[in-house]
Amino acid sequence: TRRSSDLHLDEYNETHAVMNLVLFKEALQHVTRIIRIIQNPNGNAMLVGVGGSGKQSLSRLAAHICEYAVKSVQLFAGYGEEDFLEMIREMVKTCGLQDSPLMFLVTDAQIVDEHFLIYINDLLTSGWISTLYTRDENDANFAAIRHHAKQAGVPDTPEANLEFLVSRIRSNMHLTLCFSPVGETFRARARRFPGLINCTAIDWFHAWP
Numbered sequence: 663t664r665r666s667s668d669l670h671l672d673e674y675n676e677t678h679a680v681m682n683l684v685l686f687k688e689a690l691q692h693v694t695r696i697i698r699i700i701q702n703p704n705g706n707a708m709l710v711g712v713g714g715s716g717k718q719s720l721s722r723l724a725a726h727i728c729e730y731a732v733k734s735v736q737l738f739a740g741y742g743e744e745d746f747l748e749m750i751r752e753m754v755k756t757c758g759l760q761d762s763p764l765m766f767l768v769t770d771a772q773i774v775d776e777h778f779l780i781y782i783n784d785l786l787t788s789g790w791i792s793t794l795y796t797r798d799e800n801d802a803n804f805a806a807i808r809h810h811a812k813q814a815g816v817p818d819t820p821e822a823n824l825e826f827l828v829s830r831i832r833s834n835m836h837l838t839l840c841f842s843p844v845g846e847t848f849r850a851r852a853r854r855f856p857g858l859i860n861c862t863a864i865d866w867f868h869a870w871p
Contacts, residue, residue: 689720692865696724699863700765700836706786707838708858710848711867717840718769725765730836731756732765735772743777750781751794757834758827759806769840770847779855782837786857789832790824803827837862 692709699707709717725732733753735746756762766785773779784791795803804811804823811826812818839862841848852859 688870689716692716692720692867693724693727695863695865696721696838697727699865700724700730700838701728703833704789705836706862707836708862708864709838709840709867710843710864711840712842712844715867715870717867718767721765721767721838721840725767725838728763728765730763730765732767734767734769737772737774741774743775746775746778747781747791747794750785750791753835754794754803754827754831758831759803761810761830761834763834763836766835766837767840768837770842779851779858782839783855783857785831785835786837786861789828789835800824 696707696709699705707721709721711717722732733749733756735741735749753764753766756764768782781791800820804820804827807823807827807830808818811823814826816822816826839858841851
């Protein structure tokens with residue numbers, strides 16, 4: 663309801679940078695859609711609309727209502743592929759090793775290197791990036807979840823441990839992509855990286871009334 667959402671917004675503003683939102687009917691509908699998407703295991707959202715339509719703000723509110731942490735790219739001079747992969751490693755620790763849910767919020771303006779989309783596509787389609795860790799790092803990850811895997815009846819093999827880790831990541835990591843349909847970029851990226859469309863639920867942000 664509108665009153666409940668306003669209360670959640672007040673709670674959000676008490677602990678985060680203030681968002682001055684007016685939660686009219688259409689905005690509430692988008693928050694509700696995003697919540698429905700990200701509450702599902704492996705639930706990922708594609709929010710399509712022009713800049714300034716509220717995609718990021720409503721996503722952050724939806725994550726707050728679901729009690730999910732939010733991770734987003736923090737660009738700085740020289741930000742590149744390795745910085746992006748390091749952030750993904752941190753999220754794997756949160757989602758896979760700690761079994762905690764989060765929203766990975768990405769805007770098209772943050773895609774400063776098209777290689778980022780290769781990794782995003784991998785996360786959407788399989789939940790894993792094969793080159794993310796070395797063999798020794800993978801072994802350390804498996805050791806960190808071995809107790810939980812054993813409780814779940816998972817055989818103590820690298821293949822089974824990896825499958826268990828990936829299942830945790832896919833259950834807890836919810837990608838929310840905020841892209842603009844203006845120009846040819848969105849169309850070209852959708853063709854090159856089919857996971858952006860095939861592995862997300864799309865919510866179109868049309869012009870506000």
